[in-house]
Amino acid sequence: MAAEKKPDNINIPPFETEDLRRNLVTFLDSEFDDAITGGKRRVGNFRWGVYIFYDYDGEPIYVGQTNEMLRTRIRRHLTNQRTDAVAMSVLDPFEVYEIEVFPLPQFQDINSTADRAAARAHLNALEHAVFGKAIAGSQFKAILNEKDPPVPTVSIEIPPSFKLRVVSDEVANIRSHPDFRIARRSLIISRLAQVISERKVQGGLRRVLLTQAKRLQWLAERRYVALGGAASVEAENGDEGEND
Incomplete structure (x- = not known):
């Protein structure tokens, strides 16, 4: 009977993996105002932008940028797990509870070399600003980025952002247990060490x-x-012999 309920040839991801993928799709497909076109665009489809990952305590843990598409970069971290940050145990996808993104719609359709250079300078400046914001808001005044962002060469204002949790209540109930989080954190530290x-x-x-x-x-x-x-x-009983 047990073999019938859990066949070896099952070809679907484990519950927690599938849960993340499903909630990540919901996040990335959420509509966000495009100030340039006046319409809406799925937040994951913005090419240029900065993102922050938050843990189960609301702590910012990692800041990144992309110019290939927010959807592609965030998935590479959390589902494909093919980034250096994940591979080297700098970032643990299991600890990501919420994601905040800062899209840059003004650079969505640029093509020229000059425009790309300007966009790159703006993106670097935004990452630097968001990185500083994350550090200031951290309990530890530190996050898990291995490198500091580039020193900005232009002045920018932090644009509107979009933030949403990417785990269900069921997964949150499992992963938010203090002993689970302590064990998981210890494991990641061991791998990193x-x-x-x-x-x-x-x-x-x-x-x-x-x-x-x-x-x-x-x-x-x-x-x-x-x-x-x-x-x-507990205190030892004075009448007891040697304790192992």
């Missing part, structure tokens, strides 16, 4: 490791205190 131990790395990757360690300590301390802290620790 192994990457560092096997390569000659720059300081940015070590900064990520330090930030992750601080985030783990914060989670573990919150859990410990919430369950009673020092008062929850």
Whole structure:
């Protein structure tokens, strides 16, 4: 009977994987005002823009930019998992609870070299501004980017953004459990530390490791205190022999 319920030849992704893909489609297909055309465009279809990933505490954890399409870049992080950030355990897709994007509709249809250079300068400046905003809003005054964004060469204003959660209540109930998050964070730190131990790395990757360690300590301390802290620790019985 068990074999009938869970056949080996099942050809669909696990529940949590399928849940992310489904909610990511909802996010990327959400309509967003295009200030240039006066109409609406699916938010994932903007070519140029900046994005922020947030964790289950609302903490900003990663900032990125793209000029190929927001849909393509975000999927590469979270579903295809083919970016350096994911491959090197800098970014853990399991920790992403919400995504915020800052589209740049004014550069949607540019083609000339001069226009692309101007768009690139604007995009870099926007990433720098959003990166600074994320740092300022972080409990740790740090996020998980291995590198800092380019120094801006133009002045810009942060444009309107779109933000939405990308996990269902069912998945959130599983992944938001404190012990699950502590275990997952420990696993990612272990993987990242192994990457560092096997390569000659720059300081940015070590900064990520330090930030992750601080985030783990914060989670573990919150859990410990919430369950009673020092008062929850048992004392040895003086009549007992050696303890293993």
